[in-house]
Amino acid sequence: MFKSIDWTGDSLRIIDQTQIPERLQFRDLVSLEEVYQAIKRLQVRGAPAIGVAAAFGLYLGLRHKPYASREEFLQDLEIQVQYLKGARPTAVNLSWALNKIQQHLKEHPGSPSELLEEALKMAQQILEDDRSRCEAIATRGAALLPDEAVVITHCNTGILATAGIGTALGIVYKAFEQGKRIHVFVDETRPILQGARLTMWELQQAGIPATLITDNMAAYAIKEHRIALALVGADRIAKNGDVANKIGTFSLAISCHYHRIPFYVAAPLSTFDFSIPDGSCIPIEQRDPVEVTHIWNKLPITVRDANCWNPAFDVTPAKLITGIVTEHGILSPPFEESLEKINNKVHPN
Amino acid sequence: MFKSIDWTGDSLRIIDQTQIPERLQFRDLVSLEEVYQAIKRLQVRGAPAIGVAAAFGLYLGLRHKPYASREEFLQDLEIQVQYLKGARPTAVNLSWALNKIQQHLKEHPGSPSELLEEALKMAQQILEDDRSRCEAIATRGAALLPDEAVVITHCNTGILATAGIGTALGIVYKAFEQGKRIHVFVDETRPILQGARLTMWELQQAGIPATLITDNMAAYAIKEHRIALALVGADRIAKNGDVANKIGTFSLAISCHYHRIPFYVAAPLSTFDFSIPDGSCIPIEQRDPVEVTHIWNKLPITVRDANCWNPAFDVTPAKLITGIVTEHGILSPPFEESLEKINNKVHPN
Numbered sequence: 171m172f173k174s175i176d177w178t179g180d181s182l183r184i185i186d187q188t189q190i191p192e193r194l195q196f197r198d199l200v201s202l203e204e205v206y207q208a209i210k211r212l213q214v215r216g217a218p219a220i221g222v223a224a225a226f227g228l229y230l231g232l233r234h235k236p237y238a239s240r241e242e243f244l245q246d247l248e249i250q251v252q253y254l255k256g257a258r259p260t261a262v263n264l265s266w267a268l269n270k271i272q273q274h275l276k277e278h279p280g281s282p283s284e285l286l287e288e289a290l291k292m293a294q295q296i297l298e299d300d301r302s303r304c305e306a307i308a309t310r311g312a313a314l315l316p317d318e319a320v321v322i323t324h325c326n327t328g329i330l331a332t333a334g335i336g337t338a339l340g341i342v343y344k345a346f347e348q349g350k351r352i353h354v355f356v357d358e359t360r361p362i363l364q365g366a367r368l369t370m371w372e373l374q375q376a377g378i379p380a381t382l383i384t385d386n387m388a389a390y391a392i393k394e395h396r397i398a399l400a401l402v403g404a405d406r407i408a409k410n411g412d413v414a415n416k417i418g419t420f421s422l423a424i425s426c427h428y429h430r431i432p433f434y435v436a437a438p439l440s441t442f443d444f445s446i447p448d449g450s451c452i453p454i455e456q457r458d459p460v461e462v463t464h465i466w467n468k469l470p471i472t473v474r475d476a477n478c479w480n481p482a483f484d485v486t487p488a489k490l491i492t493g494i495v496t497e498h499g500i501l502s503p504p505f506e507e508s509l510e511k512i513n514n515k516v517h518p519n
Numbered sequence: 520m521f522k523s524i525d526w527t528g529d530s531l532r533i534i535d536q537t538q539i540p541e542r543l544q545f546r547d548l549v550s551l552e553e554v555y556q557a558i559k560r561l562q563v564r565g566a567p568a569i570g571v572a573a574a575f576g577l578y579l580g581l582r583h584k585p586y587a588s589r590e591e592f593l594q595d596l597e598i599q600v601q602y603l604k605g606a607r608p609t610a611v612n613l614s615w616a617l618n619k620i621q622q623h624l625k626e627h628p629g630s631p632s633e634l635l636e637e638a639l640k641m642a643q644q645i646l647e648d649d650r651s652r653c654e655a656i657a658t659r660g661a662a663l664l665p666d667e668a669v670v671i672t673h674c675n676t677g678i679l680a681t682a683g684i685g686t687a688l689g690i691v692y693k694a695f696e697q698g699k700r701i702h703v704f705v706d707e708t709r710p711i712l713q714g715a716r717l718t719m720w721e722l723q724q725a726g727i728p729a730t731l732i733t734d735n736m737a738a739y740a741i742k743e744h745r746i747a748l749a750l751v752g753a754d755r756i757a758k759n760g761d762v763a764n765k766i767g768t769f770s771l772a773i774s775c776h777y778h779r780i781p782f783y784v785a786a787p788l789s790t791f792d793f794s795i796p797d798g799s800c801i802p803i804e805q806r807d808p809v810e811v812t813h814i815w816n817k818l819p820i821t822v823r824d825a826n827c828w829n830p831a832f833d834v835t836p837a838k839l840i841t842g843i844v845t846e847h848g849i850l851s852p853p854f855e856e857s858l859e860k861i862n863n864k865v866h867p868n
Contacts (some may be wrong), residue, residue, distance in 0.1 A: 191822045355828075358811070358820070360709065360733035366812075366821040374822050382811060382827040384709035386767025388732035390833035393769075418735025420742075424777045425770060461733060462707070463715075465814050470706065472715040473540045473723045478731040479704075517795035 173337050174330045175219050182226040186213045187330055193370040199223075202231030202250060209257040209264075212362065216331020216454060217405045221263030224254050226438050228271055232289055237282035244285075244482050247272060251310070260414055260455045260483045262406040262443045267296050285430030297333045304334030304440040306497035311341030311401070311436055315350060320397045322355040322388060325416035327367035327403035327436065329385035337436040338401040339369065341495065346378050354380045359375060359418060361461040361480065385418050389425040399425045404437035404494075411488030412449025413437075415479055423490040432492035442509070449485035457482045521630050523679045524568050526643060531575040531755045535562045536679055540720040548572075551580030551599060558606040558613075561711065565680020565753045566790060570612030574642035575621055581638055587632035593634075597619060608834045609763055609804045611755040611792045616645050646793040652787040653683030655846035660690030660750070660785055663844070665700060671737060674765035675717035676752035676785065682806050686785040687750040688718065690844065695727050703729045704740050710769060710829065711808040734753045734767050738774040749775045753786035753843075760837030760854030761798025762786075766830055772839040781841040788845050791858070798834035806831045 172194075174185045182205060183200035186490045189195045197213065199205050205227030214223045220362045251268045258264060269290045275285050316320065321342060330341030335343050346352050347460040354373055359365035364380055373380040383391050391397060400422055406414040413419070413435050426433040446452060462478040464470050472478075494501040498516050501508040520542075523534045530547035531554060538544045545742055546562065555575030557563045563572045568623050582600040587590040600617045607613060620641045626632050647703050664670065670691060677688030684692050695701050703722055708714035722729040740746060749771055755763040762768070762784050775782040795801060811827040813819050821827075841848040847865050850857040 257578070357735070358709070360707070360735060366825075370821045370825050374825075380826060382765070382821055382825050384734070384811060386709060386770050387828065387830065387833070389733055389768065389770035389773055390830065391828065394830075395828075417733070417739065421735050421738035421770060421774060424774055427775045428776070462733060465818055465820070469814055469818050471712050471814070472719045472731055476715075476723075476731050477729060478720050479736065479740065479744075481736065481739065481743075484736070519818050 173333070175214060175222050175297070177226060177297065182223060182230065184208060184214045184223065184479050185330065187215055187368060188213050190330070190367055200230060202227050202254070202398055205230060207255050208503070211301065213448040217263045217363070217403065217439060218332040219330070220258060220261050221267035221440070222297045222333045224257070224264050224272060225267045225296045227254055228268060228348070229286070229289045229293050232286055240280070240282060240285065243282040244276060247275060254442045258455060259453045262403045263440055264441045270296070281414065294404065300332055300438070301334035303497040304336055304340045307337055307436050307438065307495055308340035308344035310333055310500055311434070311495040312344040312348060314399065314434065315341065315345040315352060316398070317350045319345070319399070320353045320355065320395055322357070322392065322397045322400045322422070323369065324357040324365060324402050324419055324422050325359045326364040328369060328372040330368050330372060331403065337403045337438070339372065341401055341436055342378065343376060344377065352378060352379060352380060355395065355397060356380050356382050357385045357388055357418060357422065358382060359416060360385055364416070364417065368423070369514050385421070388422050389428070392425055392429045392431060397431060399432040399434060401434050401436060404435050405483055406452050407435070407437060407442045407494065408446040408448045408452060409506055410448045411491060411494065411501070411503065412493060413486045414449065414452045414453070414454065414483045415508050417484050420484040420486045423486045427490050429442060433490060434493050434495055435491055436495040439498060449487060452485060454484070455482040456480060521678065521684070523559040524563060524571050524646070524682050526575060526646065528771065531572060533557060533563045533572065534679065536564055536717060537562050539679070539716055541855065549579060551576050551603070554579060555603060564691070564713070565675060566610040566612045566752065567653070567681040567686065567787060568679070569607060569610050571646045571649055571682045572644045573606070573613050574616045574620060575641045576603055577617060578635070578638045578642050580850070589629070589631060592631040592650050596624060600828065606803060608802045609754050612789055615789045619645070631747055641760065649681055650683035650863070653685055653689045656686055656785050656787065657684055657689035657693035659849055660783070660844040661693040661697060663748065664690065664694040664701060665747070666681060666697065666699045668694070668702065668748070669702045669744055670708070671741065671746045671749045671771070672718065673706040673714060673751050673768055673771050674708045675713040676723070677718060677721045678824035679717050679721060680752065686752045686787070688721065688752055689704055690785055691727065692725060694724065701727060701728060704744065704746060705729050705731050706734045706737055706767060707731060707764060709734055713765070729733050734770070736776070737771050741774055741778045741780060746780060748781040748783060750783050750785060753784050753790045754832055756784070756786060756802050756843065757795040757797045757801060758791070758793050758849070758855055759797045760840060760843065760849070760852065762835045762840060763798060763801045763803065763832045765837065766833050769833040769835045772835045776839050782839060783842050783844055784840055785844040788847060798836060801834060804831040805829060
């Protein structure tokens, strides 16, 4: 299976996702600025993949610089962390990875070159951890899918969105690998069309039957095609279980609720932001209106000077979510309690 | 105000809606075949406008033919009626207009040339009736909109969709004309993007503030922008009030229901199909998958050979509908009873 993000030993190799499905083009990123731009321009996207990219971006920004002292190193680190955090504001994995590295380096004794080595190690660890977390999520989630399950998904949460096999789509891969017959309905996911471009491409590569629909068909598809459940990813989860995810997730969750079918979110525990009590506090990235008024900056679809709204994410309230599949278990409502139980299991006193 | 469909005395003049918003191009249709193709290719669309076009299409198909007898005329009429009905299966106005003319001509005494004259008169009557029905719907519906109302709509239901000022959008025009400040959120309406292309264009022409969103933003927009109510049109309404309308209407209705905001349908009484007890019996037109896999046959947005589903309409169950604004009054649930009351008022015994 191909890797959408990997460390070559000298550069961060990514698949340029803006080129899919037209061509499979790898890019070797060698500087902080290149990583920042790749995240901002959605060449690398998906909350977990962004976290991994940022970790290596930090290392790339720190290497080859003649730091005179540990203090100077840590000062520059702070600047770069803040800069990278600005690339995309909603996905918490980005700041999670950066904070984790920064915290560790601050506490780690040693010279600038030793700290640099440590930064690389940590980035590699974050990448490896993401891979194994994907595996764990997929295995736990696959148990939710019966044979001949018809599933609906939104956006892209597969190989392209992570360093591993994915979160929500990873569950589909695992169930398929287990011999279950799965059929996936794929929301095209306007405005950027990650479902049409990326998820359809991944599923075609994997030989998993899939049907593309426009986002507004989801409710009718659930009714007409006996869809059993929805599986989506997450960009940030508040303490109470409210989930920020790709715009359109909220609408899909409401349709599932109306049709009384389960709505599952799949995400590593690092997607939780414990500093945020509920979804109303999650910053929602507003993107360029041209993404709505044009298809990929190419084809205008409306009048000139159209006023439009372009939030990249929305917030699905916890009450619409059946369960959150994490690497350590499937959380169920009330999520705060469920989370506590899992934390106690993972880190027993 | 411009007219999207009109009789010139010799031809049916339509605005080619596939060219909006790039250019405002009128076309003069002079034959049955041209009208059939214009309907099929969505150059003329919108349930009421299709009914008007079909009525003139019938006349254009009958004129200039040397019918030897009344019987021959009526035989050919039957063939043409069946042919035109095949252009689009869901909108009932099409068959409603054709049946009405056919019935009338069968019962009308006279020679082929007299029947031909009668066919033209009826087409003109249907056009005039549509205009006055739009006015009546708009006036009744405008009472639902308070000053500073934020409204959401789907697809196009305005001047382009009818011979008059429209149905759902006609209500917006009327309220605006009455001096109310109205702001319209416009679903882009994939796959054909009638909202982005046509509704945004109409509202811009009229100077009514509008915000374009992708369809999957509707639920989040209702929450974030304090949308007061939804206004949509209808292509066919079953006896119990189930409404077939542009794909995505069902999803929008579910989101309104979830947020407890009113969801209104605006349509002339001719949109009711009393032969159909509920929505499950409405035939849903399945269109070419290329509409989903490409933007306007131009820009591919997914993998080659993508499997996809492309129903042009969906069915919104009556229980999600707050009211149906007709030319004779606003129906409320249970719709069958409400309809009976209005029918008694319109045609008292």
